[in-house]
Amino acid sequence: MNTTVLQVQGLKKNYGPRQAVREISFSVHAGELLGLLGPNGAGKSSTLGMVAGLSAPDAGSVSVGGIGLAQDEAGYKARIGLVPQDIALFEDLPAQTNVELFGALYGCPKPRLRQRAAEVLEMVGLADRARDKPASFSGGMKRRLNIACALVHDPELLLLDEPTAGVDPQSRNAIFEQLEALKRAGKALVYTTHYMEEVERLADRVLIMDHGQLLASGTLPELYRQLPAAQTLQLEVEDAARLDLAALRALVGIKKAELRGSQLHIGLDELGTGSQLVLQALAAAGVAVRHLSSGRANLEDVFLSLTGRQLRD
Structure with a gap:
């Protein structure tokens, strides 16, 4: 698929004298996973926060499905699902209720909400734990529930900020399989990480960042061709x-x-x-x-x- 879902142009973000993001531009297409790779402090989360509409850029523009954040904030955010770096769940509410609550916040129609919550719990392998509270879940299960919460309103674009932090290998593989299925379904995904093996497995294209700058971008073969030796x-x-x-x-x-x-x-x-x-x-x-x-x-x-x-x- 060649449909452009996300278009980012010239994003900049400063925190006082520190330049966290320095004029970043990229695009993501339907059915594509873009890996945003860099060490801690590279500016990945700051970039994702601006794309998600959580913080305002000092310069630049972002659009999803042709809708700009500045022109229609509600319409823009309805097209995005965010899986944050830190677990964002109501620990003492059942998993199904968590998903329904996030769906309501995203504006899902109430008659459809219960069925849709059940569908995404099935999608992430948690249908049998729908009535259980996240407080009893493992770290990997909480991550998968966070993904379900981000998918409940069927967004065009899924943003994932270090989604495997603190999870066991089995849960990590389950998350990878879910993301690969979402790609096949035509979703656009942006995935931030400092683990190169995750990007090598999942990403169709990779952006390498450091100190807020975009150092290189391309497919894995294109990036490897920049090296003097293969x-x-x-x-x-x-x-x-x-x-x-x-x-x-x-x-x-x-x-x-x-x-x-x-x-x-x-x-x-x-x-x-x-x-x-x-x-x-x-x-x-x-x-x-x-x-x-x-x-x-x-x-x-x-x-x-x-x-x-x-x-x-």
Whole structure:
């Protein structure tokens, strides 16, 4: 689907002298999940808060389904479902009542509300706990109930701010499966996280943020193409003083060679041929290899290349 659901243009947000968001622009289409990736404090939640209408931007505009927040706030917010970073539930009310209450706040027609609440509880796997109170739920179940509350009015756009924080692996996988089903149903989703493995599994496109700025955007293959090397080789070596890093970097297909203590990090175009050349060069130099591992480039490498630091630093 190519229908544009969310359009963001030039969003800015300052908190005193601190620039939390610096002129961010992006769009999201129906049936697409956009991953907003960056470390804590990158500006992801501030961006999502402005898109959700929870805070006013200092500059820029946002529209959902062609309706701008400034022109029709009620119509705009009716098209959005928000799953906040912090659990937002009434712990002593039954799950079904929670969903119905959020539906009423979103303006769902009363005759339809009870049936719709039952539908979304079924969707998130909580139909059998409809009469139970969230106070008795696990963290993962509360997260799923929050998703149900955000979906009850059938929004075009779902905003999820770190929705797997504090949940167990089984609940995380259940949430992932629900989000993938929503994509197939044509929903547009924006998903903020600092876990690259979540974005790699879920996202159709990724925006990488840091210090309020948009550093890069694109599909995973497009982002990986920004790296000097697509494959990586890590070797634990003996007699590291014998290494000639310049000679290694001169080998065909080798993009980088860095020594960190006894760890030799190699970036290369093609793993099979490149590994053979590196091992031959090390053997000729009398450098023994104690351990070897390989892998492909990932979003951590992209972030490191863009910022010079690790994603979770």
